[in-house]
Each structure stands twice: as structure tokens, then as C-alpha cells.
Amino acid sequence: MSKDKNQSPILLKPACRARGGVHPVHNKFSAEQETVKLPLPERVYIPLRQHIGAPCLPTVSVGDHVYVGTKLGDSDAPVSAPVHSSVSGVVEAITPMAGVGGGIADTVVILVDECQQDDPNLHPITVETADDLVKAARDCGLVGLGGAGFPTHIKLKPNQDQPIDTLIINAAECEPYITSDYRACMEDGELIMQGIQTLLRTLQVKQVIIGIENNKPKAIEKLVAIAHEQQDEQNRIRVMKLPSHYPHGAEKVLVQVATGRRIAMGALPASVGCAVMNISGVAVLQHYINTGMPLTRRRVTVDGWAVKRPQNFWVPVGMLVQDLLAHVSLKSAPHKIIMGGPMMGSAQYTTNIPVVKQTNAVLLFDQENDLSAFSQGPCIRCGKCVAACPMSLMPTLIERFAKTNDIENLRRVGVGVCMECGSCAFNCPAHRPLVQYMRLAKEIERKGRT
Numbered sequence: 001m002s003k004d005k006n007q008s009p010i011l012l013k014p015a016c017r018a019r020g021g022v023h024p025v026h027n028k029f030s031a032e033q034e035t036v037k038l039p040l041p042e043r044v045y046i047p048l049r050q051h052i053g054a055p056c057l058p059t060v061s062v063g064d065h066v067y068v069g070t071k072l073g074d075s076d077a078p079v080s081a082p083v084h085s086s087v088s089g090v091v092e093a094i095t096p097m098a099g100v101g102g103g104i105a106d107t108v109v110i111l112v113d114e115c116q117q118d119d120p121n122l123h124p125i126t127v128e129t130a131d132d133l134v135k136a137a138r139d140c141g142l143v144g145l146g147g148a149g150f151p152t153h154i155k156l157k158p159n160q161d162q163p164i165d166t167l168i169i170n171a172a173e174c175e176p177y178i179t180s181d182y183r184a185c186m187e188d189g190e191l192i193m194q195g196i197q198t199l200l201r202t203l204q205v206k207q208v209i210i211g212i213e214n215n216k217p218k219a220i221e222k223l224v225a226i227a228h229e230q231q232d233e234q235n236r237i238r239v240m241k242l243p244s245h246y247p248h249g250a251e252k253v254l255v256q257v258a259t260g261r262r263i264a265m266g267a268l269p270a271s272v273g274c275a276v277m278n279i280s281g282v283a284v285l286q287h288y289i290n291t292g293m294p295l296t297r298r299r300v301t302v303d304g305w306a307v308k309r310p311q312n313f314w315v316p317v318g319m320l321v322q323d324l325l326a327h328v329s330l331k332s333a334p335h336k337i338i339m340g341g342p343m344m345g346s347a348q349y350t351t352n353i354p355v356v357k358q359t360n361a362v363l364l365f366d367q368e369n370d371l372s373a374f375s376q377g378p379c380i381r382c383g384k385c386v387a388a389c390p391m392s393l394m395p396t397l398i399e400r401f402a403k404t405n406d407i408e409n410l411r412r413v414g415v416g417v418c419m420e421c422g423s424c425a426f427n428c429p430a431h432r433p434l435v436q437y438m439r440l441a442k443e444i445e446r447k448g449r450t
């Protein structure tokens with residue numbers, strides 16, 4: 001990077017430090033491998049619910065021919081996102097099927113054909129206003145690509161009571177192993193910057209901050225160079241180097257570190273004038289605007305100690321994990337399979353589940369390197385879980401209240417703000433399953449409300 005660029009106002013320092021957090025080893029072994037496109041499987045299995053909110057109802061029937069990009073399901077509910085076909089072929093069945101979190105969702109099974117044609121009705125989209133942008137985000141089925149799958153159009157919807165002045169692009173990717181956003185920066189930089197210009201123009205925000213951890217110098221250099229080329233007179237696009245510190249990519253933590261603003265319990269970033277979008281999501285949205293092709297495939301990191309050659313793959317949404325793994329060489333037998341990162345992902349009991357929009361990684365660990373195999377001991381009251389919690393919670397106390405079904409005290413200590421980041425469990429010398437207790441505690445508190 002030239003001296004000029006280092007001194008430019010494009011590079012921002014964090015507004016403040018995050019509380020708590022931990023320093024897991026990064027293990028980003030796939031970072032420098034280009035994304036590989038996989039051959040298509042014989043069938044794909046596309047769930048009609050791949051997001052937080054109402055499931056979609058099918059818009060196709062068994063026997064219909066569909067194209068790449070054809071809408072398969074939609075919903076009138078305000079919180080939902082349509083799903084589209086990732087292949088061309090024939091709808092064989094619409095049937096309930098287990099998904100990533102163990103939940104059951106109606107799933108469209110498509111027998112893949114040989115010609116793989118894009119839907120002839122797809123066309124570039126005109127986006128002039130914020131309303132056009134929100135419609136585009138909804139129509140392309142965009143949801144949070146690394147988390148729980150919150151529909152993006154809701155975050156972008158203009159609200160006069162909560163105007164957005166800052167758009168934060170989340171490129172932190174703070175979980176170990178995962179490099180799908182990093183590869184998006186390296187391979188889709190122009191598309192991302194074009195997308196940021198679209199967001200800037202339509203949302204009329206005062207600034208765009210791209211938050212990225214300082215352990216990704218090549219991606220930072222690339223983003224800064226492109227931002228230089230695309231900069232407007234007010235220098236509204238900035239790149240913020242974040243310390244490599246988990247969980248900087250968590251939405252609430254990122255907003256606080258990037259702007260110094262704290263989001264209250266149960267509130268969205270819009271409550272403090274911010275919208276947060278994942279960097280790969282920006283590329284998906286702009287690709288849709290340029291071509292009309294909705295979200296039908298995604299970049300997935302395949303890594304872990306059982307994998308011989310860690311790398312990213314372009315995977316059609318709905319490809320079974322077992323079909324994906326048929327293209328992966330292993331160096332040892334996998335003992336544990338995690339969808340997502342080792343901190344927030346979920347262990348799977350089967351590979352007979354489809355890759356969905358939110359699947360950013362599939363990690364395979366052998367028995368020898370399964371760190372969760374440590375046996376848990378009693379709490380020694382060291383307080384390390386409290387020190388690690390970015391939300392200032394007391395996990396050890398919450399564990400106790402969960403075990404006694406004490407809804408009142410669970411509310412009093414604010415269990416609802418737990419984002420299940422796993423920092424407490426990571427820091428616990430007694431290997432207590434604190435995240436599982438947090439989930440249980442949240443469920444007890446939620447049921448107590450109904």
C-alpha cells in the first residue's frame with residue numbers, strides 16, 4: 001500500500017474498545033485458496049424456511065419445471081424472505097425435512113437437469129430510491145449470511161422515527177477457520193464497492209464504515225484501494241481496522257466499536273442510527289441488481305483438522321452436506337461436523353441436511369482434535385466467564401437460575417441480551433457447557449412470557 005493511502009482519511013480507528021471477548025486461534029487455513037465451483041448434485045433440497053420469521057408457502061407444485069432463480073416460495077408475513085431455486089430441473093416433492101438447527105421445514109426437492117438454464121424472466125433491476133432498495137433486498141431473498149438469517153430488507157426499511165446515518169459493512173469474520181467473507185473481499189471487491197455505492201446513494205447515509213479485523217491485511221489493502229477509486233467528495237466510505245478479538249463481528253459489538261453507540265436490550269441497530277450488512281450480502285444484492293439473479297448459491301468454507309485441503313466452495317443452496325463432502329479430501333475420519341464456526345455454529349448428527357443461505361462453513365474435526373471432548377468439572381467461581389462476556393452478563397449465575405427454573409431472576413439479570421457467542425464457555429477452565437445453559441435459560445425466560 002502506498003504511503004498516501006496509509007495516511008488517507010479512509011482508514012478509521014475504532015471508536016471504542018469492546019468489553020470482554022476472547023482470543024481463539026484464527027486457523028484461517030483456507031484464506032489464500034480461490035473459491036472452487038462444485039459440480040451439481042443429482043438433487044437439491046431447498047427448505048422454505050431459511051430465515052428468522054414466517055416460513056414461505058410454496059409457489060410451485062410437484063411436477064413443475066423450474067429454472068435457476070425461479071421463486072419456489074414466499075410469504076405475506078412482514079418478517080420473511082422468499083426462496084429461489086439454485087438449479088434448473090423438475091420439482092419432485094415438497095416434503096418436511098430436518099434442517100441445520102434440527103428444526104423441520106417444508107422442503108422443495110428438485111431433480112437437477114443437464115441444461116441448467118437461468119429463469120428467462122430475470123432481468124437487471126432499477127434501484128433509485130430507498131424503497132426500491134428494500135424491495136430488491138426482499139425480492140432477492142437476502143438474509144444475514146452468517147448468523148440466524150434475519151431478513152435484510154427489514155434492516156434497510158426507512159423509518160422516520162429512527163433515521164439511519166451510518167451503514168456498517170461487517171467484514172470482521174472473527175470466528176476461527178471461516179474465510180468466506182475474506183474470499184468475497186478478495187474475489188468480489190468491485191461488486192462490493194458497487195453495492196456500497198448503491199446503498200450510499202439510496203439510503204442517503206452520512207457514512208459507510210467497513211469493519212474488518214486487522215489480521216486480514218490483503219483484504220484491507222484491497223478495500224482501501226477500491227474505496228480510494230470510488231470515494232466521493234465527502235469521503236463517506238471508510239475502512240475500519242478492528243483488533244482481532246472475538247466477537248467483533250457480532251452486530252451489537254460491531255456497532256459499539258465502530259460508532260461508540262450502545263444498542264439497548266431487544267433493540268435493532270436502527271435504534272442508534274445504524275444499519276449493519278454482511279459484506280457478502282452486499283455482493284449478493286448488487287449481483288441481483290445487475291443481473292436479476294437472486295440468492296441461489298453461497299461461498300462455504302470447508303475446513304477443520306479432519307480436512308486435507310481447506311478451501312472455499314461455491315455451493316448451490318439446497319445441496320446436501322454429504323454431496324458437498326464427496327468433493328472434499330480428508331486426512332482423518334470426521335468425529336464431529338459443525339455447520340458454521342466453532343464458536344457459534346451447531347454440531348450436526350447427520351450430513352443428510354442441506355446447505356442453506358446462512359451456511360458460511362462446514363467444519364470437520366477428528367476425535368483427537370475435538371476440544372469439546374474435555375469432561376466438565378464443577379464451577380470454581382473464578383469469574384473468567386463474567387470477564388469474557390461482551391454483554392456484561394454473569395453466565396455462572398444464569399446457569400444456576402436456569403437449573404432452578406427461576407424466571408424472575410433470569411429476567412432480572414438480563415438473560416435476553418445473551419447472543420450465544422460462546423466467549424464464556426471458551427474461557428471456562430472447568431469446561432462448563434455455558435452456551436447450552438444460556439440457550440436453556442433464554443428458552444425458560446421466553447416460555448415464561450407466554
Ligand code: SF4
Nearest residue numbers: 379380382383385428
Ligand atoms: S469460568 Fe467456569 S469455573 Fe469460572 S466462574 Fe465461570 S462457570 Fe465457574
Ligand code: SF4
Nearest residue numbers: 389418420421422424
Ligand atoms: S454466550 Fe452469552 S453469556 Fe456467554 S459470553 Fe456470549 S453473550 Fe455472554
